[in-house]
Amino acid sequence: xxxxxxxxxxxxxxxxxxxxxxxxLIFGVMKLVNFxxxxxxxxxxxxxxxxxxxxxxxxGLGLLPTPLLILAILxxxxxxxxxxxxxxxxPLRNASPVALMVGSFALGVALxxxxxxxxxxxxxxxxxxAGLGAPVRIGPAEVPLLQLIVIAAVIAILLALGLxxxxxxxxxxxxxxxxxxxxxxLLGVRANRVISGAFALSxxxxxxxxxxxxxxxxxADVRMGGQIMLIAFIATVVGGMGSLPGxxxxxxxxxxxSALLQAGLPDAARPFRDAFLYALVIxxxxxxxxxxxxxxxxxxxx
Amino acid sequence: MTLTLEQVGVAFGGFRALTEVSLAIAPxxxxxxxxxxxxxxTTCVNTLTGFQRxxxxxxxxxxxxxxxxxxxxxxxxxxxxxxxxxxxxxGLDVLDNLACTGVGLGMRRAAxxxxxxxxxxWMGLEALESRPAAGLPYTDERRIAIxxxxxxxxxxxxxxxxxxxxxxxEAADLAGLIRRIATEKGIGCLLIEHNVGLVLSVCAHxxxxxxxxxxxxxxxxxxxxxxxxxxxYFGADQAEAA
Numbered sequence: 001x002x003x004x005x006x007x008x009x010x011x012x013x014x015x016x017x018x019x020x021x022x023x024x025l026i027f028g029v030m031k032l033v034n035f036x037x038x039x040x041x042x043x044x045x046x047x048x049x050x051x052x053x054x055x056x057x058x059x060g061l062g063l064l065p066t067p068l069l070i071l072a073i074l075x076x077x078x079x080x081x082x083x084x085x086x087x088x089x090x091p092l093r094n095a096s097p098v099a100l101m102v103g104s105f106a107l108g109v110a111l112x113x114x115x116x117x118x119x120x121x122x123x124x125x126x127x128x129x130a131g132l133g134a135p136v137r138i139g140p141a142e143v144p145l146l147q148l149i150v151i152a153a154v155i156a157i158l159l160a161l162g163l164x165x166x167x168x169x170x171x172x173x174x175x176x177x178x179x180x181x182x183x184x185x186l187l188g189v190r191a192n193r194v195i196s197g198a199f200a201l202s203x204x205x206x207x208x209x210x211x212x213x214x215x216x217x218x219x220a221d222v223r224m225g226g227q228i229m230l231i232a233f234i235a236t237v238v239g240g241m242g243s244l245p246g247x248x249x250x251x252x253x254x255x256x257x258s259a260l261l262q263a264g265l266p267d268a269a270r271p272f273r274d275a276f277l278y279a280l281v282i283x284x285x286x287x288x289x290x291x292x293x294x295x296x297x298x299x300x301x302x
Numbered sequence: 303m304t305l306t307l308e309q310v311g312v313a314f315g316g317f318r319a320l321t322e323v324s325l326a327i328a329p330x331x332x333x334x335x336x337x338x339x340x341x342x343x344t345t346c347v348n349t350l351t352g353f354q355r356x357x358x359x360x361x362x363x364x365x366x367x368x369x370x371x372x373x374x375x376x377x378x379x380x381x382x383x384x385x386x387x388x389x390x391x392x393g394l395d396v397l398d399n400l401a402c403t404g405v406g407l408g409m410r411r412a413a414x415x416x417x418x419x420x421x422x423x424w425m426g427l428e429a430l431e432s433r434p435a436a437g438l439p440y441t442d443e444r445r446i447a448i449x450x451x452x453x454x455x456x457x458x459x460x461x462x463x464x465x466x467x468x469x470x471x472e473a474a475d476l477a478g479l480i481r482r483i484a485t486e487k488g489i490g491c492l493l494i495e496h497n498v499g500l501v502l503s504v505c506a507h508x509x510x511x512x513x514x515x516x517x518x519x520x521x522x523x524x525x526x527x528x529x530x531x532x533x534x535y536f537g538a539d540q541a542e543a544a
Contacts, residue, residue: 167411168411169405169410169411169414172394172398172401172402172405172411172414173402173405173406175391175393175394175398176391176394176398176399176402178393179391179392179393179394180389180391180392183389183391184391184402184406185374186353186373186374186377187374187377187402187403187406187407188374188377188378188403188406188407188408189402189405189406
């Protein structure tokens with residue numbers, strides 16, 4: 001495999017992994033598949049520009065200096081997710097998982113239409129960080145700077161999240177809640193704080209995906225969260241619902257497979273790359289219907 | 303200075319699981335609770351730990367009415383329990399399982415881990431510290447569940463069938479542990495068991511439930527000599543023959 005391909009696979013897979021983690025974190029503690037996650041991503045993208053239906057986008061938060069801008073968008077994503085939990089999912093806390101899932105669909109549709117009203121339906125160009133396209137020479141390969149930044153950011157996020165889950169009080173409570181929510185609550189684990197924490201992390205991860213997508217495509221589009229949400233959802237299923245390492249591994253694997261297929265398929269077959277990709281997913285699920293890393297607690301105990 | 307049920311009644315729909323049950327658990331003592339299947343033993347434990355609200359009567363801890371408190375309120379007030387199914391967090395290691403209880407009690411993470419390590423040391427289970435709970439052998443899982451209940455030094459510990467599925471030797475070891483918990487830590491224990499021999503060997507005071515009512519209570523001799531207990535366990539004919 002060429003070095004170039006390795007970087008393609010890692011950066012694409014890394015972003016899928018981050019998106020899948022955003023879904024797996026919430027599923028872990030609440031058994032909710034949050035189908036509004038894609039719209040969280042889209043909202044975080046549009047938060048960069050001022051609300052208007054003009055064809056030309058005027059930067060809002062996007063005008064901030066880069067470190068502040070990143071913090072502001074991460075905070076926006078986290079705040080949006082926490083607010084969604086408080087307004088939509090908390091009243092549904094004791095409803096059936098199906099009702100929760102339908103609630104997340106409804107929230108997604110509502111958010112998308114809200115964006116349509118504020119910003120209009122046309123895709124808008126956003127020019128942020130134009131210099132990131134510059135190629136960097138690594139050995140025989142020329143890699144865009146953005147790809148290197150994405151890979152480094154993904155590694156840093158995974159390490160920080162792992163450390164937080166392993167070492168912090170909230171992390172311990174989140175892992176316990178994911179293993180057995182009822183038991184954790186009976187032990188006095190703070191259920192509301194754990195769920196809000198999971199949503200905040202998930203929303204911040206959605207914002208990371210949003211920033212990367214904007215940097216890669218230079219476009220804000222009301223529909224842009226949908227495709228990656230689908231892939232992220234598939235990654236959580238392939239990884240094993242509720243397993244965070246599974247979500248990361250499957251996200252990376254799907255990204256890598258996608259990059260490999262893109263490079264390896266004959267020209268005539270390349271437009272059907274996704275069909276090959278999803279066929280692979282089906283094959284994996286035929287052999288491991290519970291996912292690659294089924295959470296230990298998902299298996300009924302005898 | 304006791305944890306008591308006062309004239310407690312619990313009904314599930316039309317089924318009366320407990321009727322006018324009164325019993326007391328004293329600090330530093332092991333009280334036994336026995337009875338045939340369906341006698342209401344687990345409902346008793348659930349009521350004593352806030353998992354089940356009494357329909358009538360009261361749960362009283364050191365003179366305080368606890369009847370409306372949720373389960374974690376009981377735990378914070380010093381009433382801990384174990385479960386028949388163990389119910390450890392499978393994905394977490396043993397230390398984290400115990401630390402989680404400490405955190406739930408309001409400790410900081412470091413303090414919770416310290417408390418967890420101390421309890422494991424006290425029980426001689428340090429070696430299991432970093433093992434994932436999901437892969438533990440059955441008896442170790444049971445002992446870790448007891449260790450988890452000991453975090454935060456509760457005043458009372460309710461053990462729901464801790465010896466189920468254990469061999470004679472393992473049950474004897476468990477009996478020794480329960481005695482130590484009562485005498486060394488001064489914790490008032492309630493031992494719910496099918497293994498009547500184990501209960502009679504450990505408990506100074508035994509309560510016998512049948513059909514949701516207390517049919518007998520007293521020391522070992524009282525229980526062994528009771529016609530009501532024999533009738534509950536062996537049926538009326540046997541009791542008359544004896």
